[in-house]
Amino acid sequence: xxxxxxxxxxxxxxxxxxxxxxxxxxxxxxxxxxxxxxxxxxxxxxxxxxxxxxxxxxxxxxxxxxxxxxxxxxxxxxxxxxxxxxxxxxxxxxxxxxxxxxxxxxxxxxxxxxxxxxxxxxxxxxxxxxxxxxxxxxxxxxxxxxxxxxxxxxxxxxxxxxxxxxxxxxxxxxxxxxxxxxxxxxxxxxxxxxxxxxxxxxxxxxxxxxxxxxxxxxxxxxxxxxxxxxxxxxxxxxxxxxxxxxxxxxxxxxxxxxxxxxxxxxxxxxxxxxxxxxxxxxxxxxxxxxxxxxxxxxxxxxxxxxxxxxx
Ligand code: NDP
Numbered sequence: 001x002x003x004x005x006x007x008x009x010x011x012x013x014x015x016x017x018x019x020x021x022x023x024x025x026x027x028x029x030x031x032x033x034x035x036x037x038x039x040x041x042x043x044x045x046x047x048x049x050x051x052x053x054x055x056x057x058x059x060x061x062x063x064x065x066x067x068x069x070x071x072x073x074x075x076x077x078x079x080x081x082x083x084x085x086x087x088x089x090x091x092x093x094x095x096x097x098x099x100x101x102x103x104x105x106x107x108x109x110x111x112x113x114x115x116x117x118x119x120x121x122x123x124x125x126x127x128x129x130x131x132x133x134x135x136x137x138x139x140x141x142x143x144x145x146x147x148x149x150x151x152x153x154x155x156x157x158x159x160x161x162x163x164x165x166x167x168x169x170x171x172x173x174x175x176x177x178x179x180x181x182x183x184x185x186x187x188x189x190x191x192x193x194x195x196x197x198x199x200x201x202x203x204x205x206x207x208x209x210x211x212x213x214x215x216x217x218x219x220x221x222x223x224x225x226x227x228x229x230x231x232x233x234x235x236x237x238x239x240x241x242x243x244x245x246x247x248x249x250x251x252x253x254x255x256x257x258x259x260x261x262x263x264x265x266x267x268x269x270x271x272x273x274x275x276x277x278x279x280x281x282x283x284x285x286x287x288x289x290x291x292x293x294x295x296x297x298x299x300x301x302x303x304x305x306x307x308x309x310x311x
Contacts, residue, residue, distance in 0.1 A: 003032040003292070004042045004062075009049035009069060011036075020281040021047070024289035030296065045292055050075035057081040065295055067288045068305075069279050071095060071146065072226065074199040077310050088311075089279050090145045090303040091287045098277030099196075103150040103222060104157070106248045106270075107192055110220040111136055111159075133158035137216075139190040141183075141206060142225060143169055143176065144311075145303075146277075147196035154194075162186045166202075166309070187214040192222065199226035200310035209234035218245040224276035227252040232263075239268050250276040 007014055007021070014036045025032050040059040048054070049069045057063060058081045066086045068076060073088055089095060109115070112130045120127075136159055140151040143165040155161040155173040162175040164186040169176040177186045183206070187193065193215060197203045207221070207230045221244055223230060232253065238244040248270040249263060255274055263269045291301050305311065 001031070003030060003044055003296070004038060005032050005034045005045045005047065005292070006038055006043045007034065007036045007047045008052040008054045009047070010052060013049060013069075016281045017047075017285065020285035021288065024285040025292070027286075028289040028293040030289065030293060045295075047288055048076075055079060055081070057083070065292075065301055067291055069284060071279075072198060073305050073311060074226070077305060077307050085301055086305040086307075087291055087301045088303045088305055089284060089287065091279065091283050092145070092149070093286075094280035094283035095277050096146055096149045098280070099146045099224060100149050100153045102224060102250075102276040103194055103196075104153050106222050107138065107154060107159075107194065107220075108157075110192060110222075110246060110248070134160065136160075136191050137162065137189060138192040138194070139164065139186045140194045140196060141186070141229075142196035142198070143171070143174075144196065144198075146224075147194070150194060150196060159192075162190070183211070184214060187211050189214075189216050190219060191216045192220045195221070195223040195225040195229045197225050197229055198311035199228050202310070204228045205231045205234075207231065207235070209237065212238040212243060215243065217243060219243070220245055221247040221249075223247070224250040227255070236262060236266070239266065244268075246270070248272070250274055 007017060021034060025034065041061055043060045044062050044064050046066045047069065048066050063084050065084050066082065068086060068088050071089045076082060076086055116127050138154050138159040139162045140147050141164050143151060143163040147163065148171065151161045151163045151174050162177060164177050164183055166178060168178045197206060212234055235247060239247065246268045250272045251274055257263060257271060263271055295301055
């Protein structure tokens with residue numbers, strides 16, 4: 001039986017995704033029609049980017065599942081018209097690998113104090129040599145697909161890594177904590193903090209003034225998670241006092257970051273334009289085709305969103 005699969009994302013994404021999706025759907029042995037437009041009453045699966053024009057899912061009476069191209073699903077979970085299962089994007093080869101490289105690179109930049117040598121107009125020869133990794137405690141908030149991979153990669157470089165998540169976990173080489181008390185313990189004395197939590201009501205302002213004060217003096221913040229995870233005013237205060245030496249921020253409460261936002265001009269803030277990692281068509285198409293194949297075979301979809309938890 002032919003499956004009807006609708007691709008719903010910004011128009012330019014169809015050009016990037018059509019060929020990889022056809023290749024992987026063929027390789028998965030599926031008989032399908034794939035299009036970016038089709039009659040609503042025929043649609044069975046939707047490959048979906050939350051910034052597409054589609055928001056009313058009641059018009060699809062045969063819809064079986066939605067496969068998100070994005071890992072962050074805060075734009076989907078509150079959509080009451082979407083009642084079928086939703087799978088998040090989890091793609092180790094593309095999205096996760098990209099995040100590991102970005103986080104590791106920025107952590108090493110701060111750990112090694114690279115900035116002092118990259119821009120050294122006075123040709124200063126008296127720079128402090130860097131510590132080695134084992135002397136620099138790192139905390140990763142969020143131990144999901146992305147956070148766990150980043151934590152393990154940093155631990156493999158020798159950093160003592162503490163991870164924090166909602167549910168208790170065990171992972172070789174990491175100290176894993178959970179719950180409110182676990183958060184305070186995870187942050188106390190940390191010198192680098194990486195945020196890879198989803199944006200939910202519970203995670204808003206995870207790094208507030210009181211928690212920033214728990215970090216080691218002169219700590220570094222790396223946020224590729226979501227803007228609302230940090231209280232921006234508290235961060236600016238902590239940067240002003242030297243409690244935080246530098247913040248590398250990829251995500252913001254408003255994106256693009258407004259031109260007059262103080263983060264742009266701050267000497268101790270690095271702004272990157274939400275590029276820490278992104279979904280790569282070749283590898284993501286494989287993940288999506290494999291998940292549709294599972295559904296057709298009567299197996300549960302992988303990476304399902306928990307609507308009540310919000311991620
Ligand atoms: P996952 O859902 O796999 O992992 C989320 C992690 O956060 C889990 O460990 C989860 O705990 C933990 N968590 C959730 N809520 C809480 C809470 N209230 N308290 C403590 N821990 C909590 O997500 P991913 O790793 O795939 O992605 C993480 C985020 O990264 C995305 O939501 C998105 O916002 C962001 N992202 C950013 C990109 C960028 O380019 N900047 C690209 C892609 C994603 P538990 O394990 O117990 O469920």
